Amino acid sequence: MFDSDFTYPELDTADVRVFPLAKRKSMTRLEQVLIPPSRSPVPAPEALEPKLESCVAAVRKAREKNASVILMYGAHLIKNGGSALLIELMRRGWVTHLATNGAGVIHDWEFAYCGVSTENVRENVAHGVFGAWNETGKSINLALMIGGLYGRGFGESIGCWVMENGGVVPEAHELMEKICQYPSDATTAARADLFSAVNAGLATGRHRMRHQYKQISVSGNAWKLRVPLTVHPGIGYDIFTVHPLYNGAVVGRAGGIDFKRFNASVENLTDGVVLSVGSAIMAPQVFEKSLSVVHNLRFQKKRPAISGHSFYVVDLHEGSNWDWSKGEPPKTSPEYYLRFCKSFSRMGGEMNYLCCDNTVFIHQLLNRLGPGPAKAEGTQNREAEEPSSFMYDDGGGGEFQAL
Numbered sequence: 065m066f067d068s069d070f071t072y073p074e075l076d077t078a079d080v081r082v083f084p085l086a087k088r089k090s091m092t093r094l095e096q097v098l099i100p101p102s103r104s105p106v107p108a109p110e111a112l113e114p115k116l117e118s119c120v121a122a123v124r125k126a127r128e129k130n131a132s133v134i135l136m137y138g139a140h141l142i143k144n145g146g147s148a149l150l151i152e153l154m155r156r157g158w159v160t161h162l163a164t165n166g167a168g169v170i171h172d173w174e175f176a177y178c179g180v181s182t183e184n185v186r187e188n189v190a191h192g193v194f195g196a197w198n199e200t201g202k203s204i205n206l207a208l209m210i211g212g213l214y215g216r217g218f219g220e221s222i223g224c225w226v227m228e229n230g231g232v233v234p235e236a237h238e239l240m241e242k243i244c245q246y247p248s249d250a251t252t253a254a255r256a257d258l259f260s261a262v263n264a265g266l267a268t269g270r271h272r273m274r275h276q277y278k279q280i281s282v283s284g285n286a287w288k289l290r291v292p293l294t295v296h297p298g299i300g301y302d303i304f305t306v307h308p309l310y311n312g313a314v315v316g317r318a319g320g321i322d323f324k325r326f327n328a329s330v331e332n333l334t335d336g337v338v339l340s341v342g343s344a345i346m347a348p349q350v351f352e353k354s355l356s357v358v359h360n361l362r363f364q365k366k367r368p369a370i371s372g373h374s375f376y377v378v379d380l381h382e383g384s385n386w387d388w389s390k391g392e393p394p395k396t397s398p399e400y401y402l403r404f405c406k407s408f409s410r411m412g413g414e415m416n417y418l419c420c421d422n423t424v425f426i427h428q429l430l431n432r433l434g435p436g437p438a439k440a441e442g443t444q445n446r447e448a449e450e451p452s453s454f455m456y457d458d459g460g461g462g463e464f465q466a467l
Contacts, residue, residue: 077305077307077308078264078308079308080196080306080307080308081196082196082197082198082202082306082307082308083196083197083198084197084198084199085174085177085178085197085198085199085200086178088183088197089184090174090180090181090182090183091181091182091183091184092171092180092181092182093179093180094145094175094179094180094181094277095179097143097144097145098145098147098280099145099146099148099149099423099427100148101149101152101427101430103427104431105424105427105428105430105431106421106423106424106427107424108420108428109419109420112418112419112420115376115416115418116418116428116429116432117432118416119337119339119376119416119418119429120429120433122337122374122376123158123337123433124433125335126335126336126337127158127160127436129335130332131332131333131334131335131336131337131373132160132161132329132332132333132336132337133158133159133160133161133337134159134160134161134162134163134326134329134330134333134336134337134338134339135150135153135159135161135162135163135339135341136162136163136164136338136339136340136341136343136346136347136350137150137162137163137168137340137341137342137343137347137422138164138167138168138341138342138343138344138346138347138422139164139165139167139168139170139171140342140422141168141341141342141422141423141426142168142171142172142175142282143171143181143182144422144423145423146422146426146427147172147175147281147282148280149423149426149427149430150162150282150426151280151282151285152430153426153429153430153433154285154286154289154291155285155289156433156435156436157436158430158433158436159291159339160291160292160329160332161291161292161293161294161326161329162219162282162291162292162293162294163293163294163296163326163346163347163350164219164293164294164295164296164343164346165295165296165297165298165301165343166295166296166297166298166301166304167301167302168295169204169218169219169283169295170200170204170302170303170304172222172281172282172283173200173203173222173226173281173283174200175277175281176226176275176276176277176278176280176281176283176284177199177203177226177273177274177275177276177277178199178276179276179277194303194306195302195303195304195305195306195307196303196306196307197303198307199273200303200304200307201303201304201306201307201308201309201310202307202309203225203273204222204304205304205307205309205310205311205314205315206225206231206233206266206271207221207222207224207225207231208221208222208314208315208317208318209233209254209257209261209309209311209314210225210231210232210233210258211224211225211231211318212251212253212254212255212257212314212317212318213234213251213254213255213258214251215250215251215321216318216321217294217295217318217319217321217322217325218294218295218297218315218318218319218321218322219283219286219287219292219293219294219322220293221318222283222284222295223281223283223284223285223287223288223293224287225273226275226278226281226283226284226287227278227281227284227287227288229272229273229274229275229278230270230271230272230273231270231271232269232270232271233258233262233266233267233268233269235268236259236262236263236268239255239258239259239262240259242255243255243256243259253313254314254317257311257313260311261309261311266309292325292326292328292329294322294325294326295318295319295322296319296322296323296326296346296350297315297319299312299315299316323350323354326350326354327354327357327358330351330354330355330357330370331358331361331370333355333358333370333373334370334371334372334373335371335372335373336372336373337373337374337375337376338351338373338374338375338376338408339375339376339378339429340375340376340377340378340404340408341378341422341425341426342378342379342422343404344379344403344404345403345404347404348403348404348406348407348408349403349407351408351411352410352411355370355411358370369412370412370413371412372413373412373413373414374413374414374415374416375408375411375413375414375415375416376416376418377404377405377408377415377416377417377418378417378418378420378422378425379404379417379419379422380419380420380421380422381402381419382419385399386405388405388409388415388417389414389415391409392406392409392410405417
């Protein structure tokens with residue numbers, strides 16, 4: 065018989081002790097890794113030349129047709145200094161949508177806030193402090209809570225938090241009044257989550273968080289340029305889940321909004337391009353579900369499937385010697401288990417694999433594409449940062465200076 069009183073044991077994060085980010089031994093410094101767009105790119109392997117040129121041509125064609133150019137990337141692209149390159153691709157109108165995982169936005173936020181990121185996972189897990197950094201966890205979780213009041217997605221919430229240097233938490237009575245007045249409103253659940261946090265001790269009013277290097281924040285500049293940047297998190301994947309302020313419903317709500325926004329860009333993918341850069345799991349997994357949603361909705365209205373699109377998958381794995389144009393390798397082949405190739409090869413269009421460093425590929429792509437469209441159709445910028453305001457290390461051990 066079913067025991068209705070039975071419950072599984074749980075261990076909550078509400079009592080986790082967090083520490084100032086300044087006390088962390090950060091392993092990556094923005095001034096040492098940031099790649100300025102004006103610097104000559106590192107040469108790509110000569111064997112990739114045909115695929116690089118093919119990619120450039122595909123992106124140009126897509127933008128001529130006002131089709132989506134979706135760049136999906138893993139966290140290492142940010143951690144290894146690619147932020148300014150991504151911002152410039154957005155500014156020039158070559159990329160119409162950015163998508164990343166939770167770690168991608170964590171590194172982006174930490175660089176924007178204090179110019180450092182990354183920690184010693186082995187050492188910090190052993191001491192119970194991995195991810196337990198107050199400013200990182202509080203900022204991301206609170207940005208999502210506040211963003212939920214306005215129907216913002218994950219990426220938009222973080223971008224707004226960075227560029228506005230924080231956000232405002234309404235008074236408890238104001239939240240409750242809205243909940244009672246509009247019980248069926250789409251934002252009521254977000255108000256309820258924030259109300260619970262306030263009752264648990266979260267201060268109301270303005271939460272100020274100065275971001276010293278917000279001009280190189282990818283999420284912040286995407287928000288200013290009105291380019292959708294979607295974040296596709298996993299519950300328990302990211303260090304902001306360690307913070308006492310973490311609420312899975314808040315993260316799920318923001319991620320759900322971003323999935324819908326990703327679907328909207330896939331809907332416009334006919335003759336478009338998907339660039340998957342250093343994302344072995346998130347990119348192929350999210351894309352295949354999104355394309356299925358788009359086709360499902362299209363077929364209900366007797367509209368054709370997405371067509372004429374192409375994929376350029378970039379990673380450092382050297383084992384993909386399989387010719388994917390001939391179909392999938394047998395299950396006895398190691399290449400069959402390369403998810404980032406196999407999934408995209410099943411999505412229609414043309415799939416190209418490039419074994420290349422992530423930042424080298426992005427820098428080469430930016431350099432070859434050139435100035436780009438004066439302004440992508442339909443964009444309305446929020447006074448985007450000028451390239452001259454980007455900061456970088458000149459490589460000579462000098463000051464952190466402007467381009």
